[in-house]
Amino acid sequence: MTEYRPFGRTGVKVSPLCLGAMMFGPRGNPDHDDSVRIIHRALDSGINFVDTADVYSAGESETIVGKALAGGRRDNVVLATKFHGSLGDDPNEQGNSRRWIVREVENSLRRLGTDWIDLYQVHRPEPGTDFDETLGALSDLVHQGKIRYIGTSTFEPSEIVEGQWIAERRGRERVVSEQPPYSVLARGIEREMLPVAQRYGLAVIPWSPLAGGWLSGRYRKGAAQPASSRAGNQAARFDIGSPENAAKLDAADALARLAEEAGLTLVELALAFVLEHPAITSAIIGPRTMEQLESQLGAGEIRLSRDVLDRIDKIVPPGTNLSDRDAGYIPPSLSDPALRRRPTY
Template sequence: MTEYRTFGRTGVKVSPLCLGAMMFGARGNQDHQESVRIIHHALDSGINFVDTADVYSAGESETIVGKALAGGRRDHVVLATKFHGSLGDDPNEQGNSRRWIIREVENSLRRLGTDWIDLYQVHRPEPGTDFDETLGALSDLVHQGKIRYIGTSTFEPSAIVEGQWIAERRGRERVVAEQPPYSLLARGIEREVLPVTQRYGLAVLSWSPLAGGWLSGRYRKGAEQPASSRAENQTARFDIASPENAAKLDAAEALAQLAEEAGLTLVQLALAFVLRHPGVTSAIIGPRTFEQLDSQLGADRITLSQDVLDRIDKIVPPGTNLSDSDAGYTPPAIRDAALRRRPVS
């Protein structure tokens, strides 16, 4: 039986496993009927939390989720989606501006076939847009009843704190949740993000708990690298020739052996680890098939022993990202040298 957790300080109850819908649509399972059946299977198994985004397969994922929640299921699901990514050639069809938020929420509501979104999330930071502009627009949507709560995804600790400051000083609705990357191979958020979210009482729904497939059991030393659309589109994250990824492969191998000794699959070990952190509310799973979903269901009922947790810490030390590509967001000053060097006079 699913033991539901309180979503931050909202009083809303959510399942420890959140069904991520990124793999439903053109970038994953293109069969709408099968995708709907997978969603129904997850809901029937006790999951009551579904997360998607407008950019997943250019809105197709939201459309599929809308089909799955039709016929009375919508009222029993905590529904989350996101905005920020580009959805057209127009430079204003993206970002965190009031102009785009007010327009795009209507598109998401239409695709999802609902009158309200429980958690509307800023998919990524946008340093060129005043965060107060973003929170102002989102606060208006809360007051209009179109969204219930505001969340962020892959924000740095300083930006999380800024959001809380803006809400207090300028009378905006408060951000109540953060969605960061977190896995056995990407533990960087243990340093500051999770302590900050705990300090402010934010819910945390972590993405990529299987490290983009590295912890699915498919990546093993001596075996041929499995083909996947992610590997094709995110070469930096999956190129075995990279020293960072070679370290991930070594760690995945050691973790797989540890899981076997503990009587678990690597998938179960990975999900149970993420859910063990006191600052994590839910882990987002993103199955493409029934088989993948079934391999992940029930992981929230597994308790890892202290010995297993200590051995994990020896394989991947706390607060460590084995690869920067798994962090999900690179600050502009790191990407652009002009932002960290004085011009030559």
């Protein structure tokens, strides 16, 4: 029996596992019928929370989710999607502006085959766009009944606080959730983001709890590097020769041995660890195949002992990211050298 968790302070209840749909479509599983079967299996198991985004396979993921929820399943699902990423050559077919939001929400509603989106999320920050512009447009959509709640993804703690301030001072709808990267190998959000979320009563729905596949059990010392679509698309993130990835391999191997001693798979250990933190609402799983889904479904019922949690802390200390690439977003203040240097005259 699934034990549903409060979604922040909204009164909504969601399953501890959220089905992420990033791998449905050409980016992962191009077979629509097979993807629909995977979604139905997840719903039948008790998962009532599905997350996608307009940029996943250029909207095809949303279309697949819409097919899966047709025929009466929509009402019992908390449906989340996201906007921000580029969907065309036009420079205005992206971002966090009112112009794009009011246009793109209609596209997402059409692809999803629904009249409303439960959680509409800002996929990434956009420092050049006034956050009040974004929240104003999203608040209007709430008042129009097209979306129910507003969320963010991969925002800095200061940006989360700014959103709360804008809502209070300017009469906007409040952001109710944050979707950050979080896994045993990427624990940086424990330092500040998770305490901030708890302070404001936000739901937290972490992505990549398996660290992009590093905690799937396939990465072991002395074994050949497994082939994967993610490794092909993000070579630097999976290059075993880099020091940061060598550290991840060491940690993944140690965690796999710990999982075996605890009578668990590494996948179960990794997901149970994320769900153990009191600030976490629901962990996003992103299966590409039915086999991958089945290997993850039971993790929501597992509780780790204090001893196991203490041993995990020794392998990867609290608040530590083994690789900066796993933070999901590098703010312009770090990525743009011009912002750190005085102009020359």
